[in-house]
Amino acid sequence: MGVTIYDIAREANVGIGTVSRALNNHPKIAAKTKNRILEISRRMSYQPHAYAQGLAKRKTNTIALIMPFFTNYFFVEVLQGIQDKITDLGYDIMLYGVNQTNQVEEYLKRAIQKGKVDGILFFSMKLPDGFDTRLKELQLPTILVDTFHPDFDSITVQNEEGAYVATRYLVKLGYKKIGMINASLDSEPARMRYNGYRRALEEAKLPFYERYFRISKHSKADGFNREAGYQAMSEVIDKNREDLPEAFFISSDIQAIGALNAMKDRKLTAPDDIAILGFDDIELAKHIGLTTMRQPMYQMGVLAVEKLFHRIQNNDFPPSHTTFSPTLIVRETCGTEKQQTKS
Amino acid sequence: MGVTIYDIAREANVGIGTVSRALNNHPKIAAKTKNRILEISRRMSYQPHAYAQGLAKRKTNTIALIMPFFTNYFFVEVLQGIQDKITDLGYDIMLYGVNQTNQVEEYLKRAIQKGKVDGILFFSMKLPDGFDTRLKELQLPTILVDTFHPDFDSITVQNEEGAYVATRYLVKLGYKKIGMINASLDSEPARMRYNGYRRALEEAKLPFYERYFRISKHSKADGFNREAGYQAMSEVIDKNREDLPEAFFISSDIQAIGALNAMKDRKLTAPDDIAILGFDDIELAKHIGLTTMRQPMYQMGVLAVEKLFHRIQNNDFPPSHTTFSPTLIVRETCGTEKQQTKS
DNA sequence: AACTGCTATGGAAAGGCTTCCACAATATTG
DNA sequence: CAATATTGTGGAAGCCTTTCCATAGCAGTT
Numbered sequence: 217m218g219v220t221i222y223d224i225a226r227e228a229n230v231g232i233g234t235v236s237r238a239l240n241n242h243p244k245i246a247a248k249t250k251n252r253i254l255e256i257s258r259r260m261s262y263q264p265h266a267y268a269q270g271l272a273k274r275k276t277n278t279i280a281l282i283m284p285f286f287t288n289y290f291f292v293e294v295l296q297g298i299q300d301k302i303t304d305l306g307y308d309i310m311l312y313g314v315n316q317t318n319q320v321e322e323y324l325k326r327a328i329q330k331g332k333v334d335g336i337l338f339f340s341m342k343l344p345d346g347f348d349t350r351l352k353e354l355q356l357p358t359i360l361v362d363t364f365h366p367d368f369d370s371i372t373v374q375n376e377e378g379a380y381v382a383t384r385y386l387v388k389l390g391y392k393k394i395g396m397i398n399a400s401l402d403s404e405p406a407r408m409r410y411n412g413y414r415r416a417l418e419e420a421k422l423p424f425y426e427r428y429f430r431i432s433k434h435s436k437a438d439g440f441n442r443e444a445g446y447q448a449m450s451e452v453i454d455k456n457r458e459d460l461p462e463a464f465f466i467s468s469d470i471q472a473i474g475a476l477n478a479m480k481d482r483k484l485t486a487p488d489d490i491a492i493l494g495f496d497d498i499e500l501a502k503h504i505g506l507t508t509m510r511q512p513m514y515q516m517g518v519l520a521v522e523k524l525f526h527r528i529q530n531n532d533f534p535p536s537h538t539t540f541s542p543t544l545i546v547r548e549t550c551g552t553e554k555q556q557t558k559s
Numbered sequence: 560m561g562v563t564i565y566d567i568a569r570e571a572n573v574g575i576g577t578v579s580r581a582l583n584n585h586p587k588i589a590a591k592t593k594n595r596i597l598e599i600s601r602r603m604s605y606q607p608h609a610y611a612q613g614l615a616k617r618k619t620n621t622i623a624l625i626m627p628f629f630t631n632y633f634f635v636e637v638l639q640g641i642q643d644k645i646t647d648l649g650y651d652i653m654l655y656g657v658n659q660t661n662q663v664e665e666y667l668k669r670a671i672q673k674g675k676v677d678g679i680l681f682f683s684m685k686l687p688d689g690f691d692t693r694l695k696e697l698q699l700p701t702i703l704v705d706t707f708h709p710d711f712d713s714i715t716v717q718n719e720e721g722a723y724v725a726t727r728y729l730v731k732l733g734y735k736k737i738g739m740i741n742a743s744l745d746s747e748p749a750r751m752r753y754n755g756y757r758r759a760l761e762e763a764k765l766p767f768y769e770r771y772f773r774i775s776k777h778s779k780a781d782g783f784n785r786e787a788g789y790q791a792m793s794e795v796i797d798k799n800r801e802d803l804p805e806a807f808f809i810s811s812d813i814q815a816i817g818a819l820n821a822m823k824d825r826k827l828t829a830p831d832d833i834a835i836l837g838f839d840d841i842e843l844a845k846h847i848g849l850t851t852m853r854q855p856m857y858q859m860g861v862l863a864v865e866k867l868f869h870r871i872q873n874n875d876f877p878p879s880h881t882t883f884s885p886t887l888i889v890r891e892t893c894g895t896e897k898q899q900t901k902s
Numbered sequence: 903a904a905c906t907g908c909t910a911t912g913g914a915a916a917g918g919c920t921t922c923c924a925c926a927a928t929a930t931t932g
Numbered sequence: 933c934a935a936t937a938t939t940g941t942g943g944a945a946g947c948c949t950t951t952c953c954a955t956a957g958c959a960g961t962t
């Protein structure tokens with residue numbers, strides 16, 4: 217069926233070694249032979265067999281991507297960065313989208329299966345127990361993105377600082393009663409964002425109101441979801457009818473959307489009644505004018521690929537950890553001087 | 560480094576053939592030998608080498624997914640359907656996300672590269688010239704989703720009918736001056752949606768107003784983007800200040816978002832000033848209460864995988880074409896009796 | 903005891919490539 | 933012009949499986 221180097225070798229009256237050298241532009245080959253072989257292989261529309269090549273070279277030119285689907289927007293943007301960069305490098309992506317947490321181990325095992333991929337990009341989830349040592353034993357290059365482990369290269373976002381900057385911004389706008397809607401504290405980013413929020417309040421000598429703080433109940437995706445935001449905001453409003461907070465820092469945009477819906481259902485608007493500040497800058501945020509903290513997702517994707525490549529080429533250096541600072545994106549929900557950000 | 564069947568054979572004092580038979584539970588092997596070998600291979604934590612296996616079996620257990628990133632939301636949901644189904648079947652996904660149209664050929668070539676994948680799922684784009692015959696020559700099973708070619712299995716959505724149902728709904732609500740904002744007519748779905756819209760108008764004996772019809776200019780993604788919607792709506796409003804249309808059918812949700820932004824900037828709201836009906840039901844739609852036509856994306860993903868599997872198992876039957884009908888999702892932008900769809 | 907018919911097993915071959923080693927052909931040097 | 937260095941080439945070995953063929957071992961027949 218397929219054309220092999222043997223067919224080409226016969227056609228060109230050379231040995232298979234020579235064909236291989238011609239195709240891989242090896243230095244030790246005469247220019248004319250090489251050209252003749254290339255011409256013939258083109259004519260016969262030769263395609264190297266990826267698996268045979270991989271087997272011989274002990275290299276797959278493929279990397280595994282293990283990431284949760286439930287991060288949705290984040291996911292797509294990071295993916296673009298990864299895809300663009302990786303295509304340049306001639307690699308392919310094996311995608312493992314995680315829907316339920318129990319799939320993580322399954323996918324990791326698959327990706328680890330000998331010879332399947334040259335490296336792993338692992339996203340936004342805790343590396344399951346045992347896999348840290350296993351990955352190191354296997355010497356399989358692995359980069360963590362949006363999650364951390366001291367023994368692996370990682371790329372994360374300064375959650376604490378981001379939350380701090382966000383809250384300070386609300387302070388600067390003159391709000392005094394600043395609440396927070398957070399996701400489950402099981403989540404490391406959620407804890408960090410809480411810390412940053414508290415730090416900003418303390419620094420401004422503003423009180424922390426227990427009644428304006430709420431952790432999303434809906435546990436899907438650790439509480440980083442719309443329903444959770446809706447419910448949390450509903451409760452806060454309904455229990456504090458007479459004394460509403462002036463502003464909210466919310467631990468993710470998607471929760472902020474839910475919170476805004478809850479406000480809308482109660483005829484409250486942002487920023488007139490309550491100012492809202494989110495986190496993530498998902499694509500949706502610009503559509504609805506949500507002021508938020510932006511994570512440089514595309515760049516994180518690109519950097520992740522770069523780090524992985526260093527490791528694939530040479531795995532012999534200590535882990536490096538990069539953190540990005542989120543940046544404040546001012547839109548409308550915090551009531552600045554009507555800065556129409558149209559982008 | 561890695562443990563091979565030779566290591567196991569030595570350890571168990573058997574031949575490699577026996578080891579292979581034990582691992583693949585071949586019938587002709589004594590139960591005790593098999594158990595002993597399995598035990599040993601577990602102890603040595605043997606992992607079969609995926610590429611060697613693929614080479615020997617002429618089977619990769621991998622499929623390629625070629626899809627445009629710019630469909631964003633659509634993309635993620637279809638992907639979930641695919642992933643869930645494919646994981647059950649023990650296959651892996653090679654992802655090729657297309658950002659610019661010129662990447663399509665590049666990715667197709669890569670996917671075609673001999674032995675890399677057992678089949679291809681091709682999405683939402685026209686199959687580039689020449690690849691139809693090439694894919695058939697290679698006998699590489701290929702399924703088209705959201706696009707069509709007579710020679711390949713396909714899964715599409717009834718765009719004409721969807722647009723017809725959408726427009727008829729607007730008619731039923733009592734609107735007379737019904738405009739449409741469409742994407743580029745280069746796009747087959749855009750043409751079909753236009754036809755459905757016209758058919759519904761004719762059937763209701765309502766006039767087609769040239770001045771309320773507009774094709775999005777911004778060419779990115781064939782005009783299926785937010786900026787295009789924004790601009791088209793801006794023009795229609797600004798040129799018809801004195802005599803605004805009552806309702807719009809818009810060829811995609813993302814354009815509808817842009818259109819709503821344009822209205823908001825002019826202090827117009829939906830449905831009070833102009834009713835808006837979209838197409839796609841991207842996740843975003845429910846957040847903003849957009850009435851729209853839903854495509855069963857998850858199911859399309861699942862079905863695509865199923866079709867591909869039939870072909871991988873037996874490629875010897877004529878192409879089948881499946882179409883799904885979109886369903887009307889009533890939310891708020893068309894002014895029904897305030898049906899709070901909270902989901 | 904000799905034969906037949908099974909079943910379980912060993913190991914070569916095949917899958918398609920890269921790479922290494924040996925050697926032939928050519929070029930360089932004194 | 934012989935001796936040496938250089939370059940290019942053929943093809944075996946190796947990567948790790950699966951699969952096929954031949955055979956050993958054994959139970960059952962006559």
